[in-house]
Amino acid sequence: MSNRCFRRTAAGRVVQKLLIKAIRERNLIRTGDRILIAVSGGKDSTVLAWALEQVRPALKTDYELAALHISSDFCGCCKKSVLSQKLEAWGIPFTDLFVPIIGRLKPGEKMNCYWCSTQRRTELLRYALAHKFNQIALGHHLDDIIETFFMNMTAKGELSAMPMALSYRKYPVRLIRPLGYVEEQQIAACAAEQDILKAACTCPYGIHSQRRDIRKGIAQFTGNSSAVKRRIFKALSDLLVQGEPLDRVNP
Amino acid sequence: MSNRCFRRTAAGRVVQKLLIKAIRERNLIRTGDRILIAVSGGKDSTVLAWALEQVRPALKTDYELAALHISSDFCGCCKKSVLSQKLEAWGIPFTDLFVPIIGRLKPGEKMNCYWCSTQRRTELLRYALAHKFNQIALGHHLDDIIETFFMNMTAKGELSAMPMALSYRKYPVRLIRPLGYVEEQQIAACAAEQDILKAACTCPYGIHSQRRDIRKGIAQFTGNSSAVKRRIFKALSDLLVQGEPLDRVNP
Numbered sequence: 001m002s003n004r005c006f007r008r009t010a011a012g013r014v015v016q017k018l019l020i021k022a023i024r025e026r027n028l029i030r031t032g033d034r035i036l037i038a039v040s041g042g043k044d045s046t047v048l049a050w051a052l053e054q055v056r057p058a059l060k061t062d063y064e065l066a067a068l069h070i071s072s073d074f075c076g077c078c079k080k081s082v083l084s085q086k087l088e089a090w091g092i093p094f095t096d097l098f099v100p101i102i103g104r105l106k107p108g109e110k111m112n113c114y115w116c117s118t119q120r121r122t123e124l125l126r127y128a129l130a131h132k133f134n135q136i137a138l139g140h141h142l143d144d145i146i147e148t149f150f151m152n153m154t155a156k157g158e159l160s161a162m163p164m165a166l167s168y169r170k171y172p173v174r175l176i177r178p179l180g181y182v183e184e185q186q187i188a189a190c191a192a193e194q195d196i197l198k199a200a201c202t203c204p205y206g207i208h209s210q211r212r213d214i215r216k217g218i219a220q221f222t223g224n225s226s227a228v229k230r231r232i233f234k235a236l237s238d239l240l241v242q243g244e245p246l247d248r249v250n251p
Numbered sequence: 252m253s254n255r256c257f258r259r260t261a262a263g264r265v266v267q268k269l270l271i272k273a274i275r276e277r278n279l280i281r282t283g284d285r286i287l288i289a290v291s292g293g294k295d296s297t298v299l300a301w302a303l304e305q306v307r308p309a310l311k312t313d314y315e316l317a318a319l320h321i322s323s324d325f326c327g328c329c330k331k332s333v334l335s336q337k338l339e340a341w342g343i344p345f346t347d348l349f350v351p352i353i354g355r356l357k358p359g360e361k362m363n364c365y366w367c368s369t370q371r372r373t374e375l376l377r378y379a380l381a382h383k384f385n386q387i388a389l390g391h392h393l394d395d396i397i398e399t400f401f402m403n404m405t406a407k408g409e410l411s412a413m414p415m416a417l418s419y420r421k422y423p424v425r426l427i428r429p430l431g432y433v434e435e436q437q438i439a440a441c442a443a444e445q446d447i448l449k450a451a452c453t454c455p456y457g458i459h460s461q462r463r464d465i466r467k468g469i470a471q472f473t474g475n476s477s478a479v480k481r482r483i484f485k486a487l488s489d490l491l492v493q494g495e496p497l498d499r500v501n502p
Contacts, residue, residue: 154472157482159410159489213472221405221468231408238410 011189012054018181019051020058026164026240028176029135033063035176036133037092038124041069041083043191043198045139048179050194052137053090066093068127070120072101074111074204082197099123113208118250125249128173140177143184143218146232149239150214161239169245180240181233183226262440263305269432270302271309277415277491279427280386284314286427287384288343289375292320292334294442294449296390299430301445303388304341317344319378321371323352325362325455333448350374364459369501376500379424391428394435394469397483400490401465412490420496431491432484434477 023029037052039045049067056063067087069080080096087094101119102111109115128136140148140162149161166175179187190196222228274280288303290296300318307314318338320331331347338345352370353362360366379387391399391413400412417426430438441447473479 150472153483153486154479155482157485159486213474217468217472219468220471221401221464223464228405231406232404234408235404235410 011186011193012051014186015047015051015179015182015190016055016058018186019178020055022164022178022181023055023059026180028165028178029059029061029063031062033061033135034131034133035063035065035135035137036124036128036131037065037067037137038139039067039069039083039087039094040139041080041198042139043196044141044144044179044184044187046083046086046196047187047190047194048137048139049087049092050090050196051190052178053092066095066131066133068124069094069096070123071096071098072116072120073098073103074101086196095127097123097127111205113205114250116205121250125168125171125173129171134173136173136175138175138177139179141179141182141184141187142229142233145177145180145236145240146218146229147211147214149232149236150218151211154214155210159239161236163242164240166242167245169247183229185226262437262444263302265437266298266302266430266433266441267306267309269437270429271306273415273429273432274306274310277431279416279429280310280312280314282313284312284386285384286314286316286386286388287375287379287382288316288318288388289390290318290320290334290338290345291390292331292449293390294447295392295395295430295435295438297334297337297447298438298441298445299388299390300338300343301341301447302441303429304343317346317382317384319375320345320347321374322347322349323367323371324349324354325352337447346378348374348378362456364456365501367456372501376419376422376424380422385424387424387426389426389428390430392430392433392435392438393480393484396428396431396487396491397469397480398462398465400483400487401469402462405465406461410490412487414493415491417493418496420498434480436477 029035035052037045037049039049049065052065069083071080084094084096099119101116104119105111105115124136127133145162149159152158152160162177164177164180168174191198222232280286286303288296288300290300300316303316320334322331335345335347350370352367355370356362356366375387378384396413400410403409403411413428415428415431419425442449473483
């Protein structure tokens with residue numbers, strides 16, 4: 001086996017191994033689960049879909065997978081057909097749902113990240129409930145979790161993180177983040193190895209400047225070292241466990 | 252009153268106000284306390300000594316103050332006379348204690364920050380106990396507390412901070428950090444206003460590179476904004492309260 005071939009195999013294996021570890025340690029998937037994967041077309045959620053299908057034999061758990069993509073009225077460039085072809089090839093049913101995110105704004109209201117994510121989360125929940133899914137899988141990875149921890153600390157003045165699993169008080173559905181143990185660079189390597197091209201719209205509103213500063217700051221003091229990032233993640237370990245079930249739609 | 256005069260008055264007042272707030276909220280000083288201030292000659296601990304003397308009338312609490320400076324065998328440039336004159340002018344008794352920090356290294360051992368700080372902390376404790384001080388006041392400020400929180404997270408993988416007050420299990424003495432609510436820039440402004448010149452040796456071993464990266468990272472994502480730093484400090488609030496009393500000399 002050539003070195004190149006060895007490297008090509010490795011990235012997908014790394015993601016699968018960390019996914020299995022997270023699923024087992026955090027009890028994320030159980031027999032009989034109907035799991036709806038929220039797919040944007042970006043590398044993270046597409047790798048999540050691929051990996052959740054790949055790890056079936058290792059998990060020895062019987063679960064169903066489906067994928068939901070939410071299109072919106074400010075997303076004109078989406079290459080959904082690339083995404084749907086991929087998912088079809090992996091045997092994962094795909095649905096595209098149109099949500100008029102700008103159209104729902106009241107007169108005088110401006111578009112913002114919070115509005116957009118709440119609308120998406122609401123539709124995701126509504127679809128999951130209507131189609132009897134008991135789990136919604138999100139593509140957030142280790143770097144997202146660290147970044148959100150820093151965002152919450154600097155913007156809200158609280159030590160809190162996105163939990164790996166989050167139940168609602170009102171609805172029989174749970175949010176799970178099976179890629180929580182995987183670093184973004186490991187997902188990117190896996191996407192390159194498996195020819196998972198990015199097929200998501202770029203948000204025309206761009207990245208929030210505060211998030212950009214947070215990202216730069218984290219890069220500065222971790223030096224992008226995996227070891228340092230994993231130590232930060234270890235520090236957050238207790239915060240990744242849900243306390244009370246959630247009332248709001250968008251945590 | 253000219254603007255310049257107004258500004259000159261303000262900085263010392265700000266420090267005193269935050270010091271009083273911390274002392275009251277965290278119950279740092281009680282009637283009858285004998286407080287030993289650890290003075291390096293740097294701006295932080297000198298401003299601490301000045302402010303602890305200034306706030307007596309406002310606190311309406313009867314306490315004694317004294318200052319201890321630790322000299323070492325790698326500190327040849329110290330302008331201790333400047334420091335002792337200042338303290339004398341404020342009515343605070345001053346003692347200089349020589350500790351052979353390098354001289355105590357065993358053959359083959361190398362000098363490092365941990366060794367130096369443990370030796371200093373041990374001598375500080377020993378002196379306090381021998382002279383019946385029940386409190387040791389350290390000059391750490393809000394930026395130090397945030398920085399150490401990030402150091403602990405990235406180097407140890409834990410969410411922990413320097414408490415505002417720390418008791419020992421074995422010794423009848425408590426460490427307190429009355430400047431914990433004050434930002435470094437507020438201390439610097441106060442030092443400039445009160446003609447408190449820096450009279451400390453510069454450590455010949457320099458600042459640890461990891462701490463430098465942490466400092467740059469914090470500056471990056473706070474943009475040196477007081478509001479953001481205070482939100483981070485608020486997030487750490489629960490961590491600033493001591494859990495169990497301490498066994499080790501150097502936390």
